[in-house]
Amino acid sequence: MTAGERVDAARWPDVARRPRGSAARTAATRLLVQRALAALPLRVALGDAPATGAEGPLLRVHDPYAFFRRIGTDGLIGFGESYMAGEWDTDELVGALTVLASHLTSLVPRPLQRLRGAWAHRRPRAQRNTPEGARENIHRHYDLSNDLFALFLDRTMTYSSALFPRRPAGWSDLAGAQHRKIDRLLDLAGVGEGTRLLEIGTGWGELALRAAARGARVVTVTLSHEQRALALARIAQAGYADRVSVELCDYRQVTGVHDAVVSVEMIEAVGEEYWPVYFETLERLLAPGGRIALQAITMPHDRMRATRTTYTWIHKYIFPGGLIPSVQAIEECAAPAGLRVKENDGFGGHYAETLRLWRERFTEQPTTVAALGFDGVFRRMWEFYLAYSEAGFRAGYLDVRQLLLTRAATTARNGDPR
Structure with a gap:
């Protein structure tokens, strides 16, 4: 402004x-x-x-x-x-x-x-993630404009934390780091030739593309019309339309049996009220011996409990209806569905760097943002959102983790996936 x-x-x-x-x-x-x-x-x-x-x-x-x-x-x-x-x-x-x-x-x-x-303030009931409410909540953020997101994301159009290599020069290669993150998730889920993969939360299609390149058959679901349109175009352009189906539907409506399920930073939009349903759905859709790979932003359990009913600036302006879980909350909600966390790896510092790159790209293009119809208040809001999120990871208030869930009762391990 x-x-x-x-x-x-x-x-x-x-x-x-x-x-x-x-x-x-x-x-x-x-x-x-x-x-x-x-x-x-x-x-x-x-x-x-x-x-x-x-x-x-x-x-x-x-x-x-x-x-x-x-x-x-x-x-x-x-x-x-x-x-x-x-x-x-x-x-x-x-x-x-x-x-x-x-x-x-x-x-x-x-x-x-x-x-x-x-x-x-307490969260308004209108932001509850009922099937209807979830569609509206997703629409308010992800359907803003594909062109807006393309301004600050890299060529992979991936809107989640990247995973950078150790070498210092690697911190600037955002597209390579996004592929590194995606490939690790696909490895975690055991995705290969012939795998029946379900992706919950399509984004703009990059994970589905890389899974199809491995020979997987992919069903990916989203509630965003804008994301689906671009994902379909990218998948067709890459020649994988026969291997990837992009469905406009709620995760609760998905049917079928899948060898692997991958969901990247989607649980934060589910809402605490629906976490049990989310994990019951994952278990229902998973074939015997299947694997679930999640990437989730997390916060300490005591902070989550203290703030879980609070209506925040992020809810009002950026992500209506969301709640960042703790690892403990994930474990406690997954267990009744018969799922156990087998691997649990954190890399919050990588998200801080991802957000830094996004923020720098966004703030360097005010004229282009304005040309898309976004005014000065929006530009300050979006800069504040990206900086606010980056600060959360730099302070250690937030983390991001990749988790492997299976039906087998196993012990989670902690470490750095680098």
Whole structure:
């Protein structure tokens, strides 16, 4: 959003208008937030006042009253909306957000954490992942524009964490790292010549393409019209239309028996309420002796439990209806379905680098983003989303893991898949 650019109130009503709130509440919020920020390695400049703090990224609050009022009314949703409105900025967005993510549990004084319900909104029922709700939730994100995603993704059009090689030069080869990740998942699931593979969550088709190149027969399902259209075109262009079927349907509607099931960063969109159904569906669709390979973003179990009913900025603007699971939650929901985690490998640092590359590609093309019809508020929102996510992985608040599930009762192992 450029200086002087007007916020479209019809499109961004809660960014265009400041939330209602008493002066007393705003003053109390200012006191608490300033005290919390003063304890962090951040420099903070409020309005025209000189910056406080001796080290760290500089947080410039251009409109202190609006900034504190939004936070006092809407918590972290208000913090994100204040950035979208251009009321604060920083010389190092990822750095500032990483500091905040690293101290997330201590930012609010412990006695006030018990009053979380006073400022943390609960998730709206409209975002429940019923079959109808899931379609709408997926539509709001993945059907934005294939051209938008093509701006910052690599040529494989893969929208999940890459897996980079150890050598430093490998951190820049995003397409190669995405193939490395996909190939490891296909190896984990035992996909080869003649394998009947089910993919839950098509994306734009790259995993299905690589599985077909191995000789597999692939059924891949998605709820995104935009993704399906491009995936079909890419599959046809590659000459694999006879091996890959791209279905527009909910995972709960899938039928048949499959030797392997692969699902990449889709469980986060399922919703806690439906995790048991998700794993029951996986087990139902799996042939005897089959293997399930999942890639999932995870968070610590205690943080998941503490925030699982909270309505966040991410839910409101980016991923409605989602919840990031813990590994423990995955194990506990899979067990009643007769599934056990046999392998469990984490590589969260690789996601931070993936997001860095996406963010840099996106922020380098503001004119092209605008030409696609996305205004300044959207551009700040999307930059904040990518930086916010990157910070979560850099702080260790988030991780990403590849898991192998089978019907056999086995012991999970932890390690780095590199």
